[in-house]
Amino acid sequence: MPVPSDIIRISDTVWEIPVSHKAGMLVPARIFATEALLSAFDDGVFEQITNVATLTGIVGHACCMPDGHWGYGFPIGGLAAMDPVHGVISPGGIGFDINCGMRLCLTNLTYEEVRPRLRSLVDRIAGRVPAGVGVEGTVRISRDEFRHVVEQGSRWAVKSGFGWKEDLERTEEGGCLAGADASRVSEKAVDRGYRQIGTLGSGNHYLEIQVAKAENVFDQDTARDFGIVLPDQVVVMFHCGSRGFGHQVATDYLRIFVAAMHGKYRIHVPDRELACAPFRSPEGQDYFAAMKCAVNMSFVNRQVILHRIREVFSEVFGRDPKDLGMRQVYDVSHNTAKIERHDFEGKPRELLVHRKGATRAFGPGMPGLPDVYRKTGQPVILGGSMETGSYLLAGVDSAASTFFTTAHGSGRAMSRTAARKRFRGRQLQEQMEERGIYVRTASWSGLAEEAGPAYKNVDDVVEATERAGLSRRVVRLLPVGNVKG
């Protein structure tokens, strides 16, 4: 589908589709993108974001980030804030991989120091952080304990020895979204998740050893506040979510919502993946409490993975992880719905903010940020493709129009099937190795699907977020070692 003819240019990076575009739209849809990115948006983004604009109780605009692409129900890169009293909650606005997110960990090592041991690091991490289809982790707990874990989040992990206390304050929501209620979660969801703590998954999930080159630091002061202080400093970034547990929670409630929406609430949506229920309804509240369990599972998952990374670095370098400066920068989530307080139309209001493939990016001084980042704004971790690089960004004051939300990645530009036809996993691995990126993968064809050209240009996406006033660049990070799920 081409760009709709009735789209209005608000600025060179903000585009609006008016409510007159489609019957039932309650608010306009806004797309944040440069003209070049906008014209390359794939079929369906325009249809999906205007569908989101029809959901009951939506306020402001239905927004799509510059890395947006076709999803199901909501586009990936979609953002919708609902009035929590009159509005709906939609699992399709969060995604099946609840609290899929990114975590970034520092080291005080330079690339020169890491290079001779890179293979050993990557191979050992691949052995310690299981990846691929249906893998189990190394944390052994009972089903009952798992129900407790998903209510406690990362607090359980740190108490159990998987991390440091300071990791918690450097995690969105302190690593535990309050109000999680495991009695709202099915036995099937527990079956799928209780052995998967500390696993990466597959698809676009990865764990990367990266380098912050001096020439890729955009703002030295903020970089220093985030812990990037050395030339060619090595960091570790990873991307994963709530695994089978979250996927089952989403599936269970999608089924419940489809039935309740038609029978009980008489809500009509243009696409069943937008199935929703009033936020204040029993179904809405049950899902919200169960979703929070999945959010917490994901925080625990990334907390345990961080612990494994620290173990491996410690073994390989024969030094304590604290001595290696392995502090967590931050952990951001990009598939959630949360109650947040925002200034809206001149007054503070509580809103239910759905983010699907979109990252919260709080500006300086906003409540919810740890003291250490009060001045800088929230660190935003944006994962690019495994070949091209990723970014560390900072939240800015000017992002109120998106309820302080920015992009989450570079965004796919090519379908998985098309990428598989065009690239060969083994060949890609060799080519990447020639360019200094050592890759381990659980699946060759999975590797091919993640080839750099299958994604939009991450630099263009990040630049668009900066020009649109959603976030600003701090450091660009280059991959040197990759464990692909």
Added chain:
Amino acid sequence: MTAPYRYLEEIATADVAFEAWGATMEEAFLAAADATLNTMVEDIRTVSPREHRVFSLSADSLDLLLFELLQELVYHKDADRLLLRVRDLRIEEAGSGYRLRAEASGETIDPGKHPLLADVKAVTLHRLSVEKTPSGWRAVVVLDV
């Protein structure tokens, strides 16, 4: 013999979409189950029938019945680490909806034996359809991977 399913490139950029077909409704469901397994395993013939599961499922409509069946395969992949191939399947009308009984068999995931592809997270309702065509039945499914 070519498989009675085909992966679609034009739907769902980041996910996996396929169409599956058969002369009967049951055949189309079996083909969709194989297409789902084939999303996770490169060669589904490598999955030997060592363990068995029986599914009794019901839904208000045929497409939601297919959703329930495929969802079972995704569930057992994580819960029991089982790759399952649906081998026998019967669908009947029940009241205002449909009922399905299926027998599936397969084995525990073994990356050495089963060349693995993507981990399927969920069956989506996006574009989900089961329809009668002039030559039989056709299903379209998008999986979240």
